[in-house]
Amino acid sequence: MTSVLAYSGRRLLAAAFVVWAAFTVSFVILYALPSDPVQMMLARGGDASLDESAVQAVRHEYGFDRPVIVQYFARLGAAVTGDLGTSMQTGRSVLVSIGDALPQTLALAGLALAIAIVVALLVSWAATLAPFAVLRELALGLPPLGRAVPSFWLGLVLLQIFAFQLGWFPATGNTGWRSLVLPAVNLSVPVAVVLAQVMIQSFRSTWTAPFVEVLRAKGLRQFRIQVRHIMRHSLAPTLTVLGVVTGAMLAGSIVTETVFSRSGVGQLTQQAVTSQDLPVIQGVVVLSAVVFSVVNLAVDLVHPLIDPRVLSRPLGRRRPVAV
Amino acid sequence: MTGDVTSAEEARPEPEPDDTGRFRPARRGSRRLSFRLDVWTAVLSFAIVLVVLCWIVLPGLFASGSPITAVPHDRLLEPSWAHLFGTDSLGRDLFTRVVHGARTSLSAAGLAVAIGLVIGSVTGIVCGFFGGRLDAVVMRVVDVLLAIPDLLLAMALVAALGFGTVQVGVAVGVSSIASFARLSRSEARRVSASTYVEAARVGGVRPSGVLWRHVLRGSLGPVLALGALEIGSAILAVAALSFLGYGTPPPTPEWGTLISDGRNYISSAWWLTVLPGLVIMLLVLSVNRLSRLLDRQIGVRR
Numbered sequence: 228m229t230s231v232l233a234y235s236g237r238r239l240l241a242a243a244f245v246v247w248a249a250f251t252v253s254f255v256i257l258y259a260l261p262s263d264p265v266q267m268m269l270a271r272g273g274d275a276s277l278d279e280s281a282v283q284a285v286r287h288e289y290g291f292d293r294p295v296i297v298q299y300f301a302r303l304g305a306a307v308t309g310d311l312g313t314s315m316q317t318g319r320s321v322l323v324s325i326g327d328a329l330p331q332t333l334a335l336a337g338l339a340l341a342i343a344i345v346v347a348l349l350v351s352w353a354a355t356l357a358p359f360a361v362l363r364e365l366a367l368g369l370p371p372l373g374r375a376v377p378s379f380w381l382g383l384v385l386l387q388i389f390a391f392q393l394g395w396f397p398a399t400g401n402t403g404w405r406s407l408v409l410p411a412v413n414l415s416v417p418v419a420v421v422l423a424q425v426m427i428q429s430f431r432s433t434w435t436a437p438f439v440e441v442l443r444a445k446g447l448r449q450f451r452i453q454v455r456h457i458m459r460h461s462l463a464p465t466l467t468v469l470g471v472v473t474g475a476m477l478a479g480s481i482v483t484e485t486v487f488s489r490s491g492v493g494q495l496t497q498q499a500v501t502s503q504d505l506p507v508i509q510g511v512v513v514l515s516a517v518v519f520s521v522v523n524l525a526v527d528l529v530h531p532l533i534d535p536r537v538l539s540r541p542l543g544r545r546r547p548v549a550v
Numbered sequence: 551m552t553g554d555v556t557s558a559e560e561a562r563p564e565p566e567p568d569d570t571g572r573f574r575p576a577r578r579g580s581r582r583l584s585f586r587l588d589v590w591t592a593v594l595s596f597a598i599v600l601v602v603l604c605w606i607v608l609p610g611l612f613a614s615g616s617p618i619t620a621v622p623h624d625r626l627l628e629p630s631w632a633h634l635f636g637t638d639s640l641g642r643d644l645f646t647r648v649v650h651g652a653r654t655s656l657s658a659a660g661l662a663v664a665i666g667l668v669i670g671s672v673t674g675i676v677c678g679f680f681g682g683r684l685d686a687v688v689m690r691v692v693d694v695l696l697a698i699p700d701l702l703l704a705m706a707l708v709a710a711l712g713f714g715t716v717q718v719g720v721a722v723g724v725s726s727i728a729s730f731a732r733l734s735r736s737e738a739r740r741v742s743a744s745t746y747v748e749a750a751r752v753g754g755v756r757p758s759g760v761l762w763r764h765v766l767r768g769s770l771g772p773v774l775a776l777g778a779l780e781i782g783s784a785i786l787a788v789a790a791l792s793f794l795g796y797g798t799p800p801p802t803p804e805w806g807t808l809i810s811d812g813r814n815y816i817s818s819a820w821w822l823t824v825l826p827g828l829v830i831m832l833l834v835l836s837v838n839r840l841s842r843l844l845d846r847q848i849g850v851r852r
Binding site for chain 1: 690
């Protein structure tokens with residue numbers, strides 16, 4: 228029991244470390260590099276009468292006139308209490324902006340993940356277990372194709388066909404479930420590619436496992452072996468790439484939400500970079516680290532339920548190996 | 551295989567080893583099919599990459615005329631023999647702009663891969679070879695960088711560096727350093743532990759000699775293969791960043807910007823978005839195909 232507690236404690240500590248390190252890395256990139264966000268922000272207003280004292284005043288307001296190391300600890304101290312600063316464009320709290328945008332992105336990502344799982348299962352089945360050689364070759368070509376297609380372009384093509392030509396779905400906006408379909412399909416492609424690659428490999432290696440041989444010898448029908456045993460067995464390796472998959476979805480949402488003009492974390496990020504709104508960008512980077520850590524913790528917790536053997540391994544080697 | 555087997559089972563009687571030594575469901579007749587496909591796609595990929603390389607070197611040869619000068623008379627013409635890809639809202643020939651854009655887009659991608667490959671593999675190989683505290687610290691940083699999605703990291707860098715082709719290339723390159731470092735470190739460790747490196751050490755070769763002559767050369771193969779694969783990702787990442795509006799300002803042609811310009815005419819002029827995107831996709835598909843070929847070749851040699 229104590230060992231389990233120690234194990235959980237270590238994993239929590241590791242997660243906290245990742246979040247802190249992401250905060251630090253983003254601070255180094257955004258604040259320690261010689262860029263001048265204040266100049267940028269004031270220049271946005273469009274007035275040429277940019278006098279030095281005004282610049283200095285704003286610089287002082289945001290604390291940019293202090294030494295970098297002082298800025299770092301001030302920001303870190305605030306971040307620990309949940310204050311990620313205020314947006315330089317809207318003046319709103321970064322945490323509140325992200326919190327407002329998050330539900331939209333979560334809905335999008337959830338539907339995209341569901342679509343991706345179904346598509347990846349179908350493609351992997353067709354690529355490895357399907358009875359026709361031509362079908363297998365075709366399906367095997369799909370993941371590389373999905374890897375090569377520019378995500379933003381695919382989104383625009385979907386818009387063109389299903390929104391403008393056929394008129395089935397609205398082109399932009401956040402209202403109703405219909406507006407969610409096309410963006411989710413768009414976002415599901417990179418996710419499905421990652422999942423399908425893992426599944427194809429896993430289906431192949433499971434196919435020749437001794438227990439499958441036994442099932443075949445017992446006379447189980449092919450389809451039952453495939454669905455009940457091979458696919459279920461492949462669940463565990465698929466779970467281990469969930470961290471990668473969530474990252475892919477967060478990055479994908481930036482492009483997808485821009486293409487479909489949906490509000491969400493992705494659009495927030497895109498606008499923040501366009502206006503060099505450093506606190507918001509840092510907030511999103513920290514968010515991505517938090518999400519990554521939470522997902523990996525969840526995977527660690529769920530893994531024994533799917534594959535009880537991990538509990539009998541020594542604690543140090545319990546973590547699934549990333550692919 | 552006697553008696554009453556179903557047709558589904560007959561399609562794959564027994565698993566047999568394939569050329570990679572792994573077992574996979576047996577395929578009757580599909581080996582020949584996949585071999586023929588392999589050869590043809592490889593040849594086609596090579597041709598596509600070659601053509602695009604020629605676009606970079608001699609754009610004028612493929613598309614005469616200026617990619618920048620507006621021709622108001624020819625606004626938004628559909629693709630035809632005179633204008634292969636049609637024309638844009640200012641009457642500029644889209645094919646000419648795609649051909650000329652190759653240089654901007656692909657030099658940014660090339661810069662990105664060069665940065666990632668050089669900095670990443672040097673860091674990784676040095677860490678893997680010397681190990682110790684330096685290795686532990688650097689690899690922790692690499693782990694954290696890998697936890698942040700590449701595109702997000704690149705965007706943060708763009709926000710700090712400013713907008714433009716070079717900045718985008720640098721940002722994409724820096725965000726790919728971590729994966730290069732991770733791979734080259736594990737390769738360097740593998741090579742460092744091998745018998746011939748041990749022999750060199752025992753034989754009295756200086757550490758710098760071992761690092762340079764044996765560990766670096768021994769671990770370079772897989773790293774170069776990753777570099778080849780990274781070209782495709784870099785092309786896509788650069789295109790995505792310039793689509794989001796962080797690339798070269800107009801009127802310079804650039805692939806991602808071309809597509810984002812076409813967005814405004816998406817309901818009336820399909821070719822403005824569809825055709826440049828197809829070019830990007832075909833190129834990335836070809837580059838990835840060739841890099842996988844390279845990867846397999848290196849794997850076989852090992």
